[in-house]
Amino acid sequence: MAGRWKLTDEQLELVEPILRPAQRENKRGRPWHDTRAVLWILGSGAQWAEMPAKYQPYHTCHRRFQQWIGEGKFVEALRLLAETST
16 A cells, blocks of 8 residues: 555556446446545545545545445455455
């Protein structure tokens, strides 16, 4: 980890393919934002509404986190990080 609750760029490159949704065929929808926003919440223990302004709206982050949990993507990303950490 780069610091407390921060992923290095290399770690983020490992988990980003797992967490990033597949692009829709019609290319519609909102653009993807940085995964670090969701990870900041988990690491800081803050409430979703307390997210810093530099991140996307907390509603978006919370919905994305719920999707990751429901699809098993979050556990998969954590396992990958645990396997590759030294």
